[in-house]
Amino acid sequence: MLECEINSPLSILETEERDGKIVGYALGRVVADEAELLKICVLSDYRKQGIAEKLLGKLLKKMRENGAVACFLEVRSKNSPAISLYQKMGFEQIALRRRYYPDDDAIVMKRSDLA
Numbered sequence: 001m002l003e004c005e006i007n008s009p010l011s012i013l014e015t016e017e018r019d020g021k022i023v024g025y026a027l028g029r030v031v032a033d034e035a036e037l038l039k040i041c042v043l044s045d046y047r048k049q050g051i052a053e054k055l056l057g058k059l060l061k062k063m064r065e066n067g068a069v070a071c072f073l074e075v076r077s078k079n080s081p082a083i084s085l086y087q088k089m090g091f092e093q094i095a096l097r098r099r100y101y102p103d104d105d106a107i108v109m110k111r112s113d114l115a
């Protein structure tokens, strides 16, 4: 599924390399004027060094260049590191999907000032 998403012509992939290997990536897609953050992940040994912030900043810039005026994402309500990252990057909660996951709610967030 990941390979399929990465290879989609609508997808944008940003990666970060350290020590000769990819240690983080962010994957998004733009459809018409709306973008969606699909995945962001940093290897555990490389966390808390600003890598996710850098990846997301670059991804949002490319989304804007590809015509997006807003970006949406969905995150587990218990994933406080990710929620803090998204808030720091200007995302706001717009909805709560109760029991979206078998063991958690989903928070829907939006950043609407991309244009």
Ligand SMILES: CC(C)(COP(=O)(O)OP(=O)(O)OC[C@H]1O[C@@H](n2cnc3c(N)ncnc32)[C@H](O)[C@@H]1OP(=O)(O)O)[C@@H](O)C(=O)NCCC(=O)NCCS
Binding pocket: 038, 039, 040, 041, 042, 043, 046, 047, 048, 049, 050, 051, 052, 053, 054, 075, 079, 080, 081, 082, 084, 085, 086, 088
């Ligand atoms: C969420 C994740 C991508 C953050 O990556 P990171 O490179 O460690 O994040 P950064 O160092 O760029 O941190 C940027 C901001 O995110 C927030 N943050 C990151 N890790 C945090 C933590 N453990 N606790 C609280 N806030 C955290 C903070 O606001 C931080 O800003 P600050 O350093 O000024 O406090 C990483 O923890 C991860 O890969 N988690 C597993 C995958 C995941 O849950 N992805 C999101 C859902 S798909």
